[in-house]
Amino acid sequence: xxxxxxxxxxxxxxxxxxxxxxxxxxxxxxxxxxxxxxxxxxxxxxxxxxxxxxxxxxxxxxxxxxxxxxxxxxxxxxxxxxxxxxxxxxxxxxxxxxxxxxxxxxxxxxxxxxxxxxxxxxxxxxxxxxxxxxxxxxxxxxxxxxxxxxxxxxxxxxxxxxxxxxxxxxxxxxxxxxxxxxxxxxxxxxxxxxxxxxxxxxxxxxxxxxxxxxxxxxxxxxxxxxxxxxxxxxxxxxxxxxxxxxxxxxxxxxxxxxxxxxxxxxxxxxxxxxxxxxxxxxxxxxxxxxxxxxxxxxxxx
Amino acid sequence: xxxxxxxxxxxxxxxxxxxxxxxxxxxxxxxxxxxxxxxxxxxxxxxxxxxxxxxxxxxxxxxxxxxxxxxxxxxxxxxxxxxxxxxxxxxxxxxxxxxxxxxxxxxxxxxxxxxxxxxxxxxxxxxxxxxxxxxxxxxxxxxxxxxxxxxxxxxxxxxxxxxxxxxxxxxxxxxxxxxxxxxxxxxxxxxxxxxxxxxxxxxxxxxxxxxxxxxxxxxxxxxxxxxxxxxxxxxxxxxxxxxxxxxxxxxxxxxxxxxxxxxxxxxxxxxxxxxxxxxxxxxxxxxxxxxxxxxxxxxx
Numbered sequence: 001x002x003x004x005x006x007x008x009x010x011x012x013x014x015x016x017x018x019x020x021x022x023x024x025x026x027x028x029x030x031x032x033x034x035x036x037x038x039x040x041x042x043x044x045x046x047x048x049x050x051x052x053x054x055x056x057x058x059x060x061x062x063x064x065x066x067x068x069x070x071x072x073x074x075x076x077x078x079x080x081x082x083x084x085x086x087x088x089x090x091x092x093x094x095x096x097x098x099x100x101x102x103x104x105x106x107x108x109x110x111x112x113x114x115x116x117x118x119x120x121x122x123x124x125x126x127x128x129x130x131x132x133x134x135x136x137x138x139x140x141x142x143x144x145x146x147x148x149x150x151x152x153x154x155x156x157x158x159x160x161x162x163x164x165x166x167x168x169x170x171x172x173x174x175x176x177x178x179x180x181x182x183x184x185x186x187x188x189x190x191x192x193x194x195x196x197x198x199x200x201x202x203x204x205x206x207x208x209x210x211x212x213x214x215x216x217x218x219x220x221x222x223x224x225x226x227x228x229x230x231x232x233x234x235x236x237x238x239x240x241x242x243x244x245x246x247x248x249x250x251x252x253x254x255x256x257x258x259x260x261x262x263x264x265x266x267x268x269x270x271x272x273x274x275x276x277x278x279x280x281x282x283x284x285x286x287x288x289x290x291x292x293x294x295x296x297x298x299x300x301x
Numbered sequence: 302x303x304x305x306x307x308x309x310x311x312x313x314x315x316x317x318x319x320x321x322x323x324x325x326x327x328x329x330x331x332x333x334x335x336x337x338x339x340x341x342x343x344x345x346x347x348x349x350x351x352x353x354x355x356x357x358x359x360x361x362x363x364x365x366x367x368x369x370x371x372x373x374x375x376x377x378x379x380x381x382x383x384x385x386x387x388x389x390x391x392x393x394x395x396x397x398x399x400x401x402x403x404x405x406x407x408x409x410x411x412x413x414x415x416x417x418x419x420x421x422x423x424x425x426x427x428x429x430x431x432x433x434x435x436x437x438x439x440x441x442x443x444x445x446x447x448x449x450x451x452x453x454x455x456x457x458x459x460x461x462x463x464x465x466x467x468x469x470x471x472x473x474x475x476x477x478x479x480x481x482x483x484x485x486x487x488x489x490x491x492x493x494x495x496x497x498x499x500x501x502x503x504x505x506x507x508x509x510x511x512x513x514x515x516x517x518x519x520x521x522x523x524x525x526x527x528x529x530x531x532x533x534x535x536x537x538x539x540x541x542x543x544x545x546x547x548x549x550x551x552x553x554x555x556x557x558x559x560x561x562x563x564x565x566x567x568x569x570x571x572x573x574x575x576x577x578x579x580x581x582x583x584x585x586x587x588x589x590x591x592x593x594x595x596x597x598x599x600x601x
Contacts, residue, residue, distance in 0.1 A: 021482075027410070032408075036406075036407060039406070120384070122357075123379060123384040124404070125408070126379075126407065
């Protein structure tokens, strides 16, 4: 439309409707952070993105829920509940959480770095820490859904089949620690995933960094545990061999807090239990600190 | 600035920014920006982007302070500003409406208002009307969605082809005049600034060179421009012989204007040599002289 360069702009074109400002109240910072969190939460499941962005979250969700459905169905036909609420299916959970994290943490942070949209956020009424906080809350919530929904399916399926009120209460008592473990997973893994993904704006690299970090540390811990005699061993080596991967650390914390040591990923940490708890807290603090530091630096560019 | 003028949209006092490594981006900059469209000009590295980032509160000044719309720089101000960084910042995999709505929410608009204004902003910038407008005007939509009172544009025509450039300049002029939003346009392209701005703030090496209305920059100067079809050298010699400090610039002779009799002297010389005179006028200042004089380099 080269004519428009010379003719006056008010030529009755469709977009010439006059500009409306906005003098109403502006939402506060808290609500802005909430809006950003909600937006990020949606995009962590690929909502608002193309079909491609939805494939991995949906597959992860289906894979995670499938055993719960199958077991709930089996319970309805008189079979026992196979999966504990606190461990669920340990290897599946590790695999699905790793894949979900490797795919979706970069979705939340790397693409903003890649597309250089951060100045657009920081030129608006956000503080430096608000952006990583919103991303963290969003990814934590997404992981929480991914981990807890199968437990709830299993729970609902089970109580639908039991006869007595006391059996329902037993199931509920078993479920609550399971939900707690899920929360721990979401809180810690979201922090780890985001800090690793925010290292680079190259989507493929950050996916690789997250996936490799999760997988390699997990294999390392498993090998060490095997070398020390497996998950039933009582030696000091076996007890602390789980300290080298976030998944085994969290499982150590679970056992330390009273979870069943017969199932799960690690040997019973015994008196090293507090060490697992401490490691988990330090790891979480380090990741959140690293994330905050990352965005203090990046916002200047 | 005299008190009769409307209040400045931006005021700075002794603004200084030292980057680590000893780079001085701003050096005691004190300047007011009047409402309307203001060009912020300076060579690359003169401190334009640094000034904009300080106004947005993205970086802190080492010394001095700045007020935007009468408020200290910071969060409150940011909700009233629209900003376009000098580089592209367009996520490829999100629809324009979705992204612009989201940014409106981040500017503090309630959800329904953000949706409305996103649609309107995109319509205002004519998105999808013409393909070449896509990149440039898309980001313009982002600035408008927050219902800003002041826009800060950092090199808005960077990376646009000539048609996109024209569309962008036209849009900036429209936003400034019809929408009643004040605009600061940082650019090193003086021609563009002259086309769309009412005011000009020129900085160089982090210091204020001059701040004034665009008309005062282009006022008539005390120099006569004389052009003849042929015999330029002979005319120059003749004028010099009659005591005028004449200089030549390309195909034009520049004669300092002493008074009305300077015209007569020029006329007489041309007549005496019977040369075909084709231009005799008082020269206008050009914005770029500002930098030429400063650096002593003629880079026309």
